[in-house]
Amino acid sequence: CYKGSAAGQDAVRAAFPRVGVWVTECSGTRTATAASTFADGLFWESSKLLIPSLQHGATAVMTWNLALDPSGGPHTGGCSTCTGVVTIAGGQATRNAEFYVLAHAARFVPRGSVQVASSIDNATFEQVAFRTPTGAIVVVLHQSGWQTTQVTVALGADRYTVPVRPWSLTTVQIAPR
Known part of the structure; x- marks a missing residue:
């Protein structure tokens, strides 16, 4: 996230070997259509967030927004196109790409x-x-x-x-x- 590299975790782990590294500040982004948002999110969350973070010793990976409404709210500044793990609309939760990436890892990597x-x-x-x-x-x-x-x-x-x-x-x- 923030245009950094997961390799930056290596220095933190070396300096603090008994402290777990938790990757927490990242979020997917809405694109032109719901289908492209899902596809882009699955690609980015898997290949740029989850796997590299774990390769470099992250203890946990989670995304910043757990649940947002269809317009990305509530919004108090910062990312105006961020997506949540789920989108809540009319009392229904829709699972987004972030959900599937995190659930996939959680199922197989206890x-x-x-x-x-x-x-x-x-x-x-x-x-x-x-x-x-x-x-x-x-x-x-x-x-x-x-x-x-x-x-x-x-x-x-x-x-x-x-x-x-x-x-x-x-x-x-x-x-x-």
């Missing part, structure tokens, strides 16, 4: 999970991997390419190949051995 080393040699992907408290390995992938791509996750001598759809947020979960 409290107590530890980030593990991982890499990918495809520029259309962002990824981060964890070992969960049960010993499962979880790899969260975001693809910004235009075609379905076969991704192979290597864990020791084992190989797991999965198709990853274009412009998607995908999780690979490998059961504990």
